[in-house]
Amino acid sequence: MRVLTLNVGSSSIKFGVFDVSGAVEAVAEGEIDLHGAARELRLREGDKEQVHALVDDKAAVAPQALDKLGKAQRIDAVAHRIVHGGRQLRQHCVIEGDVLHKIEAAAPFAPLHVPPALDWVRHAMDTWPGMPQVACFDTAFHYPLPEVSRVLPLPHEWLAKGVERYGFHGLSCESILAQMDAPPERLVIAHLGSGASLTAVLRGKSIDTSMGMTPTGGIVMGTRPGDLDPGVLLFLLREGHVSPSGLEELLEHRSGLLGISDLSADVRELARAQGAPLAALALEQFARSVAREAADMAVALGGMELLVFTGGIGEHDEATRERVIAHLQPCFPSLSTTVLPSRENRAMALHAARLVAL
Numbered sequence: 001m002r003v004l005t006l007n008v009g010s011s012s013i014k015f016g017v018f019d020v021s022g023a024v025e026a027v028a029e030g031e032i033d034l035h036g037a038a039r040e041l042r043l044r045e046g047d048k049e050q051v052h053a054l055v056d057d058k059a060a061v062a063p064q065a066l067d068k069l070g071k072a073q074r075i076d077a078v079a080h081r082i083v084h085g086g087r088q089l090r091q092h093c094v095i096e097g098d099v100l101h102k103i104e105a106a107a108p109f110a111p112l113h114v115p116p117a118l119d120w121v122r123h124a125m126d127t128w129p130g131m132p133q134v135a136c137f138d139t140a141f142h143y144p145l146p147e148v149s150r151v152l153p154l155p156h157e158w159l160a161k162g163v164e165r166y167g168f169h170g171l172s173c174e175s176i177l178a179q180m181d182a183p184p185e186r187l188v189i190a191h192l193g194s195g196a197s198l199t200a201v202l203r204g205k206s207i208d209t210s211m212g213m214t215p216t217g218g219i220v221m222g223t224r225p226g227d228l229d230p231g232v233l234l235f236l237l238r239e240g241h242v243s244p245s246g247l248e249e250l251l252e253h254r255s256g257l258l259g260i261s262d263l264s265a266d267v268r269e270l271a272r273a274q275g276a277p278l279a280a281l282a283l284e285q286f287a288r289s290v291a292r293e294a295a296d297m298a299v300a301l302g303g304m305e306l307l308v309f310t311g312g313i314g315e316h317d318e319a320t321r322e323r324v325i326a327h328l329q330p331c332f333p334s335l336s337t338t339v340l341p342s343r344e345n346r347a348m349a350l351h352a353a354r355l356v357a358l
Helices: 058-072 099-109 114-127 156-161 170-178 230-238 244-253 256-261 267-272 277-301 311-316 318-328 344-357
Strands: 002-008 012-019 025-033 040-045 048-053 077-082 133-137 186-192 196-202 205-209 306-310 337-339
Touching (some): 114 133, 133 344, 170 344, 186 277, 306 311, 306 318
Parallel strands (some): 002 077
């Protein structure tokens, strides 16, 4: 059995084809560039790489890319990363019955993430009618969070409307635990990329996490501010500085590292900006934000035996890791850290194999 995994991001789609007949084995992996100068599909099989040009038409990218993948690889099931399942979808599941409608209902919780993923689900269904399609939710790993973490400090009646802490990057957290033979009881996972969050894991279960109801909250990110004084938002709206749609655009695309530095959301570019004080400030605020949140996770756990760095920044940016560790060491002098790759697609393939076999 072979599973195609589709991990839809804002600027690219990472995919993999996995043989799940026995031990999970990556047959092919790659990405689809959505915003480059030339949209293309890169498919890697071992040491060989194929590059397929795609029509520069947003509506045509998905069906064309899936058609090329289907011709290049045998596919028996498709697994889709869905950032938010809302109140109704808490566990990974086969997309059948009213599941698609429930995913659509969750779109307001993550309007920048869920609709694009839904588009690819529909195109995959059109490309391979009758083929099993599986939804893998980034929120599933965190369910159920303890009440002390899940309930937000708002009137209790809002819980019925889905206003609670869900947590994200769950597939990444799952993949980290899967790579550890004997995870420590009290573990903090720092998934650091353009979107970033930290998760407290107690005996293999998420008990707290930095992101809240949406992927906008938590620590400072590439273009998102993380947790912010709500009074700032009220001020901007009340004084007419932004409209509701303008506020969304500000919080999702113009804040975080980009907003602080007035230069870039990419830590690599900020590190190269020698003599740019705002770039240095952005990097320092990011590191302090991560360290502060790690300490908070340690409070939730009653200690921190290991801090795992993962994600694009966490895996590849040594300077950022060193900054975070330097902030933490006065309070955690014997802190142990490690770096592990995020293998979300592999986790998705495993869930698809389990669910389709049922």
